[in-house]
Amino acid sequence: MNRFRRFAHRSTRFGVWGVVSAAVLFSLPTGGAEGADTALPAAAATPPCTGDSAITKKLPGGTTWRMCWRNSPTAGLVLTHVTYQPRHESKPIEVLGSARLGQINVPYDDGSYEYNDVTDVRLGEGALPIRAADCPGGTVRSFRVTDSNGGGTRTVKGLCVTTQPRGFAYHGDSGDVGEDEARTDSAQGQDLVVYTLHAVGWYHYVTQWNFSDDGTITAKEGATGNLFSGAFNASDGTGWPVGKNGAAKALSHQHSVLWRLDFKPGGSWKSKVEQYDTKANGAVDGIGRLKTSRKRMTKEFAGDNANDRWWRVVASASRNADGHARSWEIVHNRSDKYTRHAYTRHDVYVSQYKACEQYASDNRRLNPGCRPSVDKYLNGENLTRPVVWVNVGFHHIARDEDQTPMPVHWQGFQIVPRDVTDMSPLTPDRLHRPEFNGHN
C-alpha cells in the first residue's frame, strides 16, 4: 500500500500582510511564499499582522510574546515576527524573523522507502482539525489549506493557542543576595504554547512551539499516529517484532527533523554567530581548571555537538541595560544523526540568508534554480545575516507499545536568552535593583 498521497503542486498565495478585508476568507491565514516577510517595508507603520493572524499573550510572570502565524502548504506552521517583551522592557524585542520546519526526512532502514515530508509529501496540506479537548485552556484557530486531493481549498480549525504550566520558574532566599529582611521567593512558570497537527500518511505530526515566561523558546516535533502498514515485513534484521511471536516486524526508520530559523535579534537581520567550547586546563592542588574559548564564526559552517560546546546568535545593535550584547543560545541536546546524507550529518548548519534557500533538502522541487540542500548552501560566504538550521534526528526502532495509536515521540531543541535582559525577566520587582545585580 502506498503510504502517501500524490498530487500536482499548486500553491495559494494570498497576501496576509496589511489585509484589512472583513471577508472571512481573506482574514484567514493562508500559505504564502516563505520569503514574503522579507519584502515588507522596513519601517512599516502597520502591524505585521492583525486579527486572527496575530498571537499576543501576556503570561502571569509579566512576559508578553507576540508573533504572526500561518500554515504553509509545505512546512505547515510558520511563525514570523516573533517578539519577546519581559516586564521591565518598554518595547518588544524581536527574536525571530521567521521560524518553521525546513524538512522532515524519513528513510527506512531496509532501503525500501525514503520521504521528504515537507517538500514532497507537503505536510502543510495535511493539516488536521484540533478538537477543543486537545487544546485545553486555549482557543483553536482556523486557516485555509489547499485540499491535498487536488480540489479547491478547505478550512481547518487547526492551530491551538494555549498556556501550560512548566513547573518551577525559581526558588531562592533573598538573604543570600543581601536583602535586609530576607524572604523566600518562589514562582511557578508558564508557557505560551502553539501547535498544529498534520497527517503525513499514517503518521500525525505535532508541530509545537513553547514560549516561556523566562524568554526560552522550545521547538518540538512530535510523531504519533500509526506505524506505516506497508512496513511490517522487516525479515532481514532491519526491524523489530511487534506482533504475536514476531511474525510482523516493523521496519526501523529515521526521522531527521530540520528547523529553519531566520533570526532577527534585537530587530536587525544583521547578527553574529559564536561557538563556545570548554576544555580542561590543568589543575590547582588537585582541583581541575577549565577554560572556555569563544570562536567567532565569520563564514557559513556546519557544526556538531561536542562535550561542553554551544552556539549563540548575537545581536549586532541591541544591548541590555547592563550594556551587554543581546544574544540567543541554541541548546541542542540529543540527536541520532543520519550520516548517509550530507544534510542530516551535522547538528547545525548556519548559512548566509538567500531567498531561494528554503528547505534543508529537496529544495529544487520548489526552487528549481537554487542549490539543492542545506549542506550545499554552505559555500564559504561571510555570515552577516545568518539562517540557522537545526537538525535533530531520531532513529525509530518500533516497540510493542507503538501500537496503537503510537505514543508521541518528541524531538526538539531550545533557544535560550543570554543577556537579553539585565537580570532575570521574572525577578520580583523589589529585587530588580542595582544592588542585587552583580556583586563587587
Ligand SMILES: [Cu+2]
Ligand atoms: Cu517513527
